[in-house]
Amino acid sequence: MAGRYKGVVAIIQFPGVNCEYETADAVRSVGLPAELFRWNEDPDLLAGAAAIVLPGGFSYQDRIRAGVVAAKDRIMDTISGLAREGCPVLGICNGAQVLVESGFIPGLHWERVDLALAPNVMADRDGYYCTWTWLRCERSPCLWTGAFAEGEVVPVPIAHAEGRFTTDDESVIEKMRANGQIVLRYCTPAGEIDPAFPVNPNGSVENIAGVCNPEGNVLAMMPHPERASWLRQVPEGLAGSWGRRRTSAACDPGKMEDAGPGRRIFESLGIRTGGVR
Amino acid sequence: MKATAQLWVRLKVIDLVVQTAWITLTETMGFADDLRGMLRYAWWRFDADGTGAAAVSAAIDREIRMDSAFTNQNKHRYHLAVEAGDERIVTGDLDLDADLPGAAEGIFACDLLVTEKESGADAGYLERLGPRLGDVRLSGVRSGEVWRLLVRAKDQAEAAAKVEEMAVTRTRRHGLLVNPHYQGFALIRTAPSTGVTGES
Numbered sequence: 239m240a241g242r243y244k245g246v247v248a249i250i251q252f253p254g255v256n257c258e259y260e261t262a263d264a265v266r267s268v269g270l271p272a273e274l275f276r277w278n279e280d281p282d283l284l285a286g287a288a289a290i291v292l293p294g295g296f297s298y299q300d301r302i303r304a305g306v307v308a309a310k311d312r313i314m315d316t317i318s319g320l321a322r323e324g325c326p327v328l329g330i331c332n333g334a335q336v337l338v339e340s341g342f343i344p345g346l347h348w349e350r351v352d353l354a355l356a357p358n359v360m361a362d363r364d365g366y367y368c369t370w371t372w373l374r375c376e377r378s379p380c381l382w383t384g385a386f387a388e389g390e391v392v393p394v395p396i397a398h399a400e401g402r403f404t405t406d407d408e409s410v411i412e413k414m415r416a417n418g419q420i421v422l423r424y425c426t427p428a429g430e431i432d433p434a435f436p437v438n439p440n441g442s443v444e445n446i447a448g449v450c451n452p453e454g455n456v457l458a459m460m461p462h463p464e465r466a467s468w469l470r471q472v473p474e475g476l477a478g479s480w481g482r483r484r485t486s487a488a489c490d491p492g493k494m495e496d497a498g499p500g501r502r503i504f505e506s507l508g509i510r511t512g513g514v515r
Numbered sequence: 516m517k518a519t520a521q522l523w524v525r526l527k528v529i530d531l532v533v534q535t536a537w538i539t540l541t542e543t544m545g546f547a548d549d550l551r552g553m554l555r556y557a558w559w560r561f562d563a564d565g566t567g568a569a570a571v572s573a574a575i576d577r578e579i580r581m582d583s584a585f586t587n588q589n590k591h592r593y594h595l596a597v598e599a600g601d602e603r604i605v606t607g608d609l610d611l612d613a614d615l616p617g618a619a620e621g622i623f624a625c626d627l628l629v630t631e632k633e634s635g636a637d638a639g640y641l642e643r644l645g646p647r648l649g650d651v652r653l654s655g656v657r658s659g660e661v662w663r664l665l666v667r668a669k670d671q672a673e674a675a676a677k678v679e680e681m682a683v684t685r686t687r688r689h690g691l692l693v694n695p696h697y698q699g700f701a702l703i704r705t706a707p708s709t710g711v712t713g714e715s
Contacts, residue, residue, distance in 0.1 A: 299531075299535075301531065301532045301535040302535065302536055302539075302691060303692075303694060306684065306694070307539055309687055310539055310544060310688075310691065312543070314687065339684065339694070341686055341687045349686050349687040349688065350686050351684050351685060351694065352696075353696060354694045354696035354697045356633070356694075357631065357634070357697075359633060364635050364636065364639070402697075404697050406696045
């Protein structure tokens with residue numbers, strides 16, 4: 239049944255991902271229909287999808303390199319075609335790794351791999367790192383951040399071992415900067431860009447947390463917006479206005495279900511597609 | 516006396532990473548005709564000073580057998596080769612020259628060493644192993660991974676070119692094992708898989 243996902247946000251379920259259900263919930267929270275799509279289903283079913291989301295987790299158990307096996311998968315042929323036609327595509331964490339290994343991001347030359355998400359480089363530690371970070375939304379053509387004000391700072395958590403955006407070609411960064419493709423940057427709660435750990439939690443060049451393609455319909459971001467889509471997900475005592483809101487809501491269960499800072503990512507898609515509530 | 520040691524460690528139980536790489540290369544990426552065998556090794560190079568190859572070999576061999584950061588005898592086999600001057604001492608239960616699944620006429624064994632350009636792991640290994648070697652002084656550690664690919668080719672140059680095409684990720688459709696934006700790589704051996712012994 240070709241086009242079964244027409245008008246639906248398809249959450250791609252590669253073997254080993256583990257954030258697909260909460261990602262679908264976050265999409266639904268802005269009034270958009272979302273359904274899981276197993277990677278080995280008929281790719282023609284994706285025709286007309288409202289958007290594609292590659293969720294977080296460990297596709298193919300991160301074997302060889304995070305995201306690389308999924309990037310070679312045949313379903314990515316279809317997603318490549320949809321993205322080229324302008325379909326919104328979002329990769330979160332492992333999904334971002336898949337998009338980078340696919341060459342959709344930065345997409346300066348489609349499907350050429352111009353970036354890597356390398357192992358974290360952190361002060362006094364190695365490996366997997368899980369924490370709340372602050373992201374500054376930069377001026378960009380990205381449709382996934384249309385609901386943010388330029389320069390707005392939001393807290394969103396990360397949880398990864400390979401999240402360091404890097405390249406061996408400095409001109410790639412210059413082109414990304416010129417195109418406004420550096421969408422989200424790690425910053426202090428006040429919005430200052432500090433390249434040192436822990437503000438930059440993984441050693442990313444330019445403090446990059448999220449990159450879009452030049453057209454703005456594809457976004458790869460390492461932080462997890464679906465884990466910050468309800469106020470109840472924000473920890474009490476977190477620095478900044480979101481932490482204060484969360485603390486003041488501690489005795490008000492109704493407020494706990496309010497939108498969290500990461501929901502703007504999904505609201506941005508809703509605004510673009512007319513589905514936001 | 517300065518000595519250099521190379522440690523190669525391979526799972527003796529099924530290596531699921533190799534299984535996945537094999538399926539991806541042969542079934543998804545179309546290298547079924549070219550790729551005839553595949554193995555993966557954890558790899559270390561140690562730079563040391565000691566009274567000779569025997570002393571360095573004994574010290575490193577003793578420690579790496581007892582430290583699961585390097586080997587776990589329940590699931591690994593290893594090959595430790597220490598060179599100092601004209602001396603060369605090999606220990607371990609893994610014969611690298613015979614570790615050639617798919618060997619045949621016209622098949623080349625190619626060892627691709629993959630390292631990280633920026634990694635804190637090597638300093639960690641130095642800190643971990645250095646103080647435990649007694650009179651042997653450890654001055655450097657480099658770690659990585661070696662992919663042994665058995666490749667059908669007419670000569671070494673063609674084998675090397677095929678390995679690069681299979682391994683080095685340049686586009687979504689080409690290259691699986693190395694992302695050159697953060698990993699270094701070197702083809703450290705390309706030799707016919709039959710009738711040849713020794714590391715190059």
